[in-house]
Every structure is written in C-alpha cells, then in structure tokens.
Amino acid sequence: MKAVKELDYSPNIMARGLITKTSNTIGVFFGDQKNAGFEHPFLSQLITSIKDTIGVVGYDLLIFSNQKRDTSSFKSICYERGVDGVILILTGQRRNDEKIFNLHNSLPVVYIDSVPNSNYKKVNFVESDNEQAAFDATEHLIRLGNRKILKLAGDRIAKASFDRIAGYKRALLKNNMPIDEKLIQYGEFSKEKSYEIVQSCIRNNLDIDAIFTSSDMMAFGAIEALKDLHLRVPDDIAVVGFDDIEQAKLYKPALTTVHQQSYKMGELASKIVRPSAM
Amino acid sequence: MKAVKELDYSPNIMARGLITKTSNTIGVFFGDQKNAGFEHPFLSQLITSIKDTIGVVGYDLLIFSNQKRDTSSFKSICYERGVDGVILILTGQRRNDEKIFNLHNSLPVVYIDSVPNSNYKKVNFVESDNEQAAFDATEHLIRLGNRKILKLAGDRIAKASFDRIAGYKRALLKNNMPIDEKLIQYGEFSKEKSYEIVQSCIRNNLDIDAIFTSSDMMAFGAIEALKDLHLRVPDDIAVVGFDDIEQAKLYKPALTTVHQQSYKMGELASKIVRPSAM
DNA sequence: CTGAAAGCGCTTACAG
DNA sequence: CTGAAAGCGCTTACAG
Numbered sequence: 001m002k003a004v005k006e007l008d009y010s011p012n013i014m015a016r017g018l019i020t021k022t023s024n025t026i027g028v029f030f031g032d033q034k035n036a037g038f039e040h041p042f043l044s045q046l047i048t049s050i051k052d053t054i055g056v057v058g059y060d061l062l063i064f065s066n067q068k069r070d071t072s073s074f075k076s077i078c079y080e081r082g083v084d085g086v087i088l089i090l091t092g093q094r095r096n097d098e099k100i101f102n103l104h105n106s107l108p109v110v111y112i113d114s115v116p117n118s119n120y121k122k123v124n125f126v127e128s129d130n131e132q133a134a135f136d137a138t139e140h141l142i143r144l145g146n147r148k149i150l151k152l153a154g155d156r157i158a159k160a161s162f163d164r165i166a167g168y169k170r171a172l173l174k175n176n177m178p179i180d181e182k183l184i185q186y187g188e189f190s191k192e193k194s195y196e197i198v199q200s201c202i203r204n205n206l207d208i209d210a211i212f213t214s215s216d217m218m219a220f221g222a223i224e225a226l227k228d229l230h231l232r233v234p235d236d237i238a239v240v241g242f243d244d245i246e247q248a249k250l251y252k253p254a255l256t257t258v259h260q261q262s263y264k265m266g267e268l269a270s271k272i273v274r275p276s277a278m
Numbered sequence: 279m280k281a282v283k284e285l286d287y288s289p290n291i292m293a294r295g296l297i298t299k300t301s302n303t304i305g306v307f308f309g310d311q312k313n314a315g316f317e318h319p320f321l322s323q324l325i326t327s328i329k330d331t332i333g334v335v336g337y338d339l340l341i342f343s344n345q346k347r348d349t350s351s352f353k354s355i356c357y358e359r360g361v362d363g364v365i366l367i368l369t370g371q372r373r374n375d376e377k378i379f380n381l382h383n384s385l386p387v388v389y390i391d392s393v394p395n396s397n398y399k400k401v402n403f404v405e406s407d408n409e410q411a412a413f414d415a416t417e418h419l420i421r422l423g424n425r426k427i428l429k430l431a432g433d434r435i436a437k438a439s440f441d442r443i444a445g446y447k448r449a450l451l452k453n454n455m456p457i458d459e460k461l462i463q464y465g466e467f468s469k470e471k472s473y474e475i476v477q478s479c480i481r482n483n484l485d486i487d488a489i490f491t492s493s494d495m496m497a498f499g500a501i502e503a504l505k506d507l508h509l510r511v512p513d514d515i516a517v518v519g520f521d522d523i524e525q526a527k528l529y530k531p532a533l534t535t536v537h538q539q540s541y542k543m544g545e546l547a548s549k550i551v552r553p554s555a556m
Numbered sequence: 557c558t559g560a561a562a563g564c565g566c567t568t569a570c571a572g
Numbered sequence: 573c574t575g576a577a578a579g580c581g582c583t584t585a586c587a588g
Binding site for chain 1: 580582
C-alpha cells in the first residue's frame with residue numbers, strides 16, 4: 001500500500017474487466033436529434049440524476065457518442081465497451097427495432113420515458129403516468145371553458161406520446177366532447193416544429209381556443225407562434241405544457257404545465273439497472 | 279465478414295485497449311457541486327457539443343461519476359479507465375492541486391472555462407475573453423448612468439472569475455470611478471447564494487444602482503431577491519448577467535447578458551484533446 | 557500471404 | 573499463507 005501511494009498506482013480497469021467481465025460502467029444511449037440533446041432540460045436532469053446515483057455506488061457513466069459504428073446493434077456496442085448495464089433515453093429519436101434486438105437478454109436494460117410502443121410489455125421502463133397526467137391537464141383546460149383543444153403531440157413511436165394522446169381523448173370523451181383528428185398534430189418534441197404547426201393551423205383558420213403540448217419546449221414554440229400572429233396567451237388561446245422544466249417557472253407569466261419528477265426517474269432507472277448494488 | 283454479421287460480433291474494446299493503449303474514449307471531469315451539474319444550461323451545452331464533436335470521429339464519452347475513489351488523483355483515474363484524453367470542466371468546484379498533479383504530462387488535457395489560476399500558464403484551456411467581456415458589460419451599465427455597481431463574482435479559484443472581476447475594475451478605472459471592495463461579492467455561481475447576498479446587501483442598505491453577475495443563474499437569483507424586496511428591475515436596480523443561456527431569452531423582459539459560445543467552446547476543446555483525429 | 561506465438565495487465569484457481 | 577501459472581480477448585511481430 002505504501003508503494004501504491006508512492007507510485008500513484010491504480011489497477012487498469014480494462015485488464016481487470018477482461019477477467020471479471022465487469023467494468024463498473026453504466027452505458028447511456030441518448031437521442032441524437034437536435035431536440036433530444038442534453039440541452040433539453042428534462043433530459044439533462046435525467047443524466048445528472050443517473051450520474052449521481054450510479055456514482056455513489058462506484059460506477060462511471062459512458063455516453064455512447066461514437067457515430068462511426070451506426071450500423072452495429074446496441075447489443076454489440078454494449079458488449080464492445082463492456083458496460084454492466086444500459087439506460088436508453090431515446091425520446092424524439094427513431095427507434096430501430098433491429099438495433100435493439102437481443103439487447104434485453106444480454107444485460108440489464110432500462111428505458112426512460114421512451115420505450116417503443118411495440119416492445120413495452122417485455123422490458124423495464126420508467127415513466128410518468130402519462131395517460132392520467134394528460135387526462136388531468138386536458139380536464140383543466142376544459143374546466144376553464146375551452147372546447148377546441150389542439151393536441152400538439154410528440155412522435156408516433158414512443159409509448160409516452162401515445163399515452164398522452166390517450167389521456168387527452170379520454171378527457172374529451174368524459175366531457176362529451178367530439179374527438180377531431182385534425183386537432184391532433186405531431187410536433188416531434190421540437191420547439192421549431194411546434195412553431196410551424198401552430199403558425200399553419202392559425203393561418204388555415206383552424207378553430208381552436210387552447211393548445212395542450214407534449215413538452216414545455218413545444219409549448220414555448222407554440223406561444224412564440226401565437227405571439228407572432230398577435231394572439232394573446234392565455235386570453236385568446238390557452239397553452240398547457242408538459243415536463244415543468246426550469247424555464248417554465250422563469251417564464252412570465254409562468255407556463256402552466258405538468259410536472260415530471262425527472263430526478264426521481266433517473267434515480268429509479270439507475271437502481272433498476274443495478275439492482276444488487278443499490 | 280459473413281460470420282461477423284451472423285454472430286453480431288464486435289471486438290472487445292477492453293482486450294484491444296490492453297494492446298493498443300487506446301480506448302477511443304474521451305473522459306470528462308465535471309463539477310460535482312449543485313450549481314455545476316448538467317442542469318446548468320451552459321454546461322449541458324458544452325457536453326452536448328463535446329459528445330457530438332468526438333462522436334463524429336469515433337469516440338465515446340466517459341463521464342467520471344464514481345464517487346468511491348475520491349482520494350485518487352485525476353491521473354490515476356484516467357489511467358485506470360484508459361481514456362485517450364481528458365476534458366476538465368470544474369467550474370464552481372474546489373480544485374485540489376494534488377489531484378491534478380502530474381495529469382498534464384501523461385495524456386492530452388484541456389480545461390474549459392475553469393483553469394486553476396495558479397496553473398494556467400502550463401496547460402491547454404478554452405475560455406471566453408472574460409476580461410474584455412466583463413469590461414464591456416460594465417461599461418454598458420456605466421453608460422446607462424449607473425455609478426454603484428455590485429459585482430456578483432464567481433469563486434476565488436478560477437481564472438474566469440478573476441478575469442471577470444478584472445474587467446469590471448478596468449471599466450470603473452477607465453471611467454474614473456472608485457473601486458469599492460465591498461461591492462465585490464462571491465456568489466459561487468449559485469442562484470441561491472446570489473439570492474442571499476443580494477437580500478443581505480439591500481437589507482444592510484448597501485447603496486447600489488446596478489448588479490453585474492458572473493452567470494445568468496446568479497442574475498436570476500439576484501432578480502428574485504430584488505423582486506421579493508419590492509425593487510423593480512431595471513428601473514430601481516439594473517442587472518446584467520453572463521452566459522446567455524436559453525432562459526435569458528425566454529425571461530420577460532429578456533435578461534441583458536454576455537453571450538458565451540458554449541457550443542464552439544466544446545468543439546474547440548474536443549479538437550485540442552484529439553488533435554490528430556480532427 | 558497465412559497462421560501460430562507472445563504479450564498487454566490483470567484475477568483466479570491451483571500447487572507448494 | 574505465499575507465489576507462480578493459466579487465461580481473459582485481443583494485436584502485433586514473427587516464423588513458415
């Protein structure tokens with residue numbers, strides 16, 4: 001131990017990993033689209049929480065960023081880097097079933113808020129109760145007297161997207177309101193895309209009195225579009241977001257939104273991926 | 279190659295690394311204090327940009343999160359994980375010279391916005407021209423007629439902190455204004471700490487007409503404190519921030535602030551740490 | 557050009 | 573209990 005100190009020695013984890021088949025590393029796959037980078041506050045909070053939670057029990061965090069191997073399956077990428085578990089946060093990203101194939105039976109896997117709809121019965125995942133949350137948010141808008149609520153949904157892939165639409169529909173049905181498919185648009189969780197959709201809806205005289213978006217960033221895009229068209233929020237058109245990111249509080253007037261416990265979600269995912277250690 | 283496809287084979291990077299002494303991995307040390315996590319938009323943009331830049335040339339990103347080895351030196355941590363280069367983003371964090379000792383001559387190292395003041399002549403670092411930026415911002419406040427400008431500085435360690443104070447001082451001197459050390463306070467880049475400082479300054483009747491903070495988050499803390507004391511911004515007290523994070527734009531009225539090109543900084547740091555590959 | 561051997565720095569049985 | 577050997581999955585010289 002004296003020599004260890006003197007030489008500032010520490011064991012080479014690669015050599016150790018060759019034997020023990022462990023690396024004390026948790027891998028994370030992160031959306032690679034613009035709207036799904038760390039800049040998104042909800043996602044960066046997830047990462048912070050994962051980093052902290054696994055750090056306490058001795059793990060480092062590997063972010064898969066290498067774009068030169070985009071044809072490999074997630075399974076082989078995980079094997080290649082020898083991670084002990086993997087967390088998938090693929091919000092807003094095209095999911096390729098081929099890439100995910102076989103991943104689940106080779107190491108601990110958990111999705112956060114982005115389990116593919118076709119797959120969610122077979123895998124671990126952490127998410128908010130999106131259906132109920134969307135139901136509550138929509139009812140809130142209805143109680144305020146709104147009747148023509150535009151649902152600015154996420155993508156057509158993730159369970160979270162579908163569930164938020166389902167909650168919206170359930171609230172309409174419960175209040176004996178018709179479901180108009182033209183009032184359901186897909187903003188891909190993108191502020192810019194949402195801006196465009198709202199601009200085009202208003203310009204095409206779509207009759208709406210409120211907008212319920214599937215993320216706060218989408219809500220900001222929607223509000224910007226409304227303002228640019230000289231519509232007042234919420235007087236002319238009410239807007240409700242989803243996520244409750246920091247900006248929602250700072251925004252004046254503060255954005256009405258659905259809170260997601262991002263820190264807790266990251267923590268829980270970390271514990272699922274390393275059940276023994278935590 | 280047919281077998282490779284069929285078996286979904288990919289080489290074990292640990293075994294390969296044992297021979298080649300490379301891992302196609304860039305390590306990142308990140309501040310571990312509350313105010314320096316990914317939740318800080320400036321920092322999460324840096325990480326996004328590093329992730330993207332190194333990803334294009336085939337690298338993954340290792341975030342050192344393991345808290346169980348906090349006594350090791352950075353050098354031994356890097357050796358242990360076999361990273362090919364390391365980026366240090368230690369804003370707002372106590373820097374321990376012992377930990378950094380010897381790191382610089384064992385692998386490519388670059389600091390972002392956080393080089394220890396005692397060390398900055400010997401190492402690579404990427405930063406804004408903080409002195410000039412602080413000078414410009416302070417002059418802006420002076421031109422608006424402000425005479426008693428509180429400098430809400432960062433910490434007492436980082437070069438960026440000192441440089442922003444230096445720029446502030448130079449602007450005062452150039453305009454024949456006295457430098458009052460009581461008007462320089464350290465907010466540790468923290469919103470909460472800044473809130474407290476401003477509260478206590480005002481309660482103690484410190485005579486100020488403007489505040490120049492060293493980060494936007496600190497500016498938000500300052501503004502919150504002023505509002506809670508029923509002071510108007512900017513009518514009673516003007517506030518200028520630093521960073522130009524997304525929130526600064528969304529805030530109403532928009533926060534006056536100094537722009538930092540965070541994406542470019544991350545990109546540049548990535549290129550320095552892997553000069554051959556980019 | 558092909559194929560077997562040596563060796564990277566560890567851990568884990570195993571022999572002494 | 574101590575110490576040498578085998579082996580993890582690769583790469584790189586080297587022999588054939």
